Amino acid sequence: MLDTVQADARAFGLETADKSLLIVDDDRPFLQRLGRALEQRGFDVTTAESVSEGMTAVKRSAPAFAIVDMRLGDGNGLDVVQALRDARDDARAVVLTGYGNIATAVTAVKLGAMDYIAKPADADEVIAALTRNPDERPEPPENPMSADRVRWEHIQRIYELCDRNVSETARRLSMHRRTLQRILAKRAPR
Incomplete structure (x- = not known):
């Protein structure tokens, strides 16, 4: 071992x-x-x-x-x-x-x-x-997140930072509350 x-x-x-x-x-x-x-x-x-x-x-x-x-x-x-x-x-x-x-x-x-x-x-x-050697650059990811996934991740982070308060999250994202609710109800994009 x-x-x-x-x-x-x-x-x-x-x-x-x-x-x-x-x-x-x-x-x-x-x-x-x-x-x-x-x-x-x-x-x-x-x-x-x-x-x-x-x-x-x-x-x-x-x-x-x-x-x-x-x-x-x-x-x-x-x-x-x-x-x-x-x-x-x-x-x-x-x-x-x-x-x-x-x-x-x-x-x-x-x-x-x-x-x-x-x-x-x-x-x-x-x-x-x-x-990793400090002079060596890391390889780019093989499967980077899609733009939709990056947006969804950002919305989720703000939502968590606002203690899952939809109104406060919508205000911080400059987004209509109902639009945010629809986004939160959907599954994460790939």
Whole structure:
């Protein structure tokens, strides 16, 4: 079993002795699933469910790698990325988010994140981002979202940010309330 874990780690370019990894996410099932998957691939995983827990983990022992959710219940995950970069120059971090936009992606990279990945992300995608050469460009997605799907995702994010209040969501999107209700009643486009 140990040989297969080491072989998987080598396949992803993890030849370094320090495979310490911090995962910060407030979605407990996702956190546990990702943590188990990365442990099976040779990482020494520590988990945290908030910015404060993540900051404490970084202060206790700054890991070589980190996977941090952008939006957490008690603040912004970029604070954890910044603390990690301050504590350890060679640390590699990836920011995960369900609320992607260009401004936050640029900020994440400026703070030292290796990549910015939209949820849901699988373990192989995260490892590839963590171990990628900083000068190497990621491949474009094989199946990018359609324009209709991107629009639908945006509406769903705003709807969730408004605590599922249709009137407030319609106001923020400059959309008629009935139009929004029809969109919300439909299935997600492909």
